[in-house]
Amino acid sequence: MTGPTRHTRNEELLLARISAAAGRWHLGKRRATYAGAAHTAHAKALWNRGIRGLLTFVGYGRTSAPKVRDDARLDLYVHGMTVAVQGRIHVVRYDTTSVFRTGTAHDSARVDTVYTLTDVDGERVELRGLPEYGDAAAWRSEIQRGVIRAQLPQALAALDQGERLHFGGIWLTGEKVGYGEVGVRWPQVRHLRIRQGAIELDVDGTWQGLGSEVSEIPNVFVLRALVERLGPDGVR
Template sequence: MTGPTPRTRGEELLLARISAAAGRARIGRRRATYAGTGQPTPAQAGPLRVIRRLPAFVRYGRSAATKARADARLDLYEHGMTVVIKGRIHVIRYDTTSVFHTSIRPAHDAGRAGALGVHTLTDVEGKRVVLYGGPEHSVAEEWAAEVRQAVLRAQLPWALATLDQGERLAFGGIWLTREEIGSAEVAARWPQVRSLGVEHGAVRLDIDGTWHTLAATASTIRNLFVLRALVEHLRTDGGRS
C-alpha cells in the first residue's frame, strides 16, 4: 500500500500563501478543498473556471484536464473561501460577497445536453471571480450549494435586522421593506404576496394570484437566493418583526 503523494515545494508554498490570506481575512478554519480547470470564453463574459473536488480530479486522472490545464483551486472555510486562479489568491467573505448566477450553453458545446451553471462572486477587494460547472461536473454543484447556504446563513440575519430598523434593502432593481416589496413597475404589501419565482429568466412576483415581473433578468440580481428567503419569511408573517 502506498501513502499519499508528498506535496511539492510549490504546493507547500501555495498552501502557506492561502492559509496566510485566509488568516488575514479571519475566515476561520478550512473545511473543504476543490481543484479546477479553466477554459476560454467570449471577452464580454469574462473568464470562466470549472471547479471539481480534489479527490474526483485525482480519480479521473490527468486525462480529465487535457483540454484545459488545471489552474484553479477553491478552499472553503467557516466564514468565507479562497480561490486561486493563475497564482493569484482571491479571498471571499460570506457576509459581504455578492453572488450572481446564470446558465449558459457554450457555442462549442451546442450539440450537448445541459447548460453550464455560472457563479460570479465578489472578493474582499470588490473584484469578480467567475466559476462554472455543468451536468458533467456534479461536484461543482456540491460546492455551489455549500457556498449559497453559507452566504445565506451569514447575510439573512443582517438583512432582517436592517429591515427591523426601518431601512430599505435593494437587490438590483428590486427593493423591500418590512411593509412591502416592489420595483420600478410594481409594488405590493406583504399580505398580498403569495410567492416569488423565476420564469424564463425573469424574476416574478405573485400578487393576489396574478404574476408581475420585478426584474427582466434574474442573473443581474445579486444574492437572489437571499432575496427569495427574505420574501418567504416576510410574506408568511405579513412583514411583522
C-alpha cells in the first residue's frame, strides 16, 4: 500500500497557479491530467466573437519559428483545459477555441499527430504526445468531445437563425453545404470522411472532394458532427 503522493514546493506552486487560472476562466471541475509536449507561437489570425468567430479562423498561417519540444502539463476540465509550459499557463475554453489537426508520417507504422489550439488570448499552442507515456489518444479524444459538446449546439442554433458558418473554405447553411461557389443540399449528403488528409463528402453515394486539407479546417470534428446531424439520417 502506498501513501499519498508528495509534491515539491515548485509542484505545489504550479498546481496553485493552474487552479487559479482555471477558476478565473470558469473551466469547472478537473477531469484528468496528462504529460505532453508543447510549442507556442502568436496566432496570425483575425478573431470575431460569437459563433461565426468561433468556427471561422481567418488568415491561419504556419509559424516560421523553429519547433522546439518543451515538456508540458495538460489539465483537462469540464469546459476547457490548461497547458503549463515554460513557466506559463495557457487557458483554452472549449466554446471559443479553434483546433487544427496535422499529422507527420515518420514511417509506415507511426504518424505523429499534432493538435494546434488557440487559447483565450488568441495564441496558438501546439500539442504533441510523448512516446514514453502513450496516452495522447486519450487527451485528444477528450478535447474533441469537449469542443463538440460546447460548440455543436451553438452552431445548430446559428444555422436555425439563418446564419452561414465557415470552416476554412467550407461553408454551411441550414439548406446546403459547399466549397466556393458549389453547394449541395443536405438531403443529398450522407457522410464526411478524411482520406489522405483531404475532406470528402458522400453525395448521393459518390465521394466528392471539398478542396480543403484537414490541416486547414478548424474544429473538423465539429464539422463532421454537423454533417452527420444535418444529413438525411440525422436528427436536429
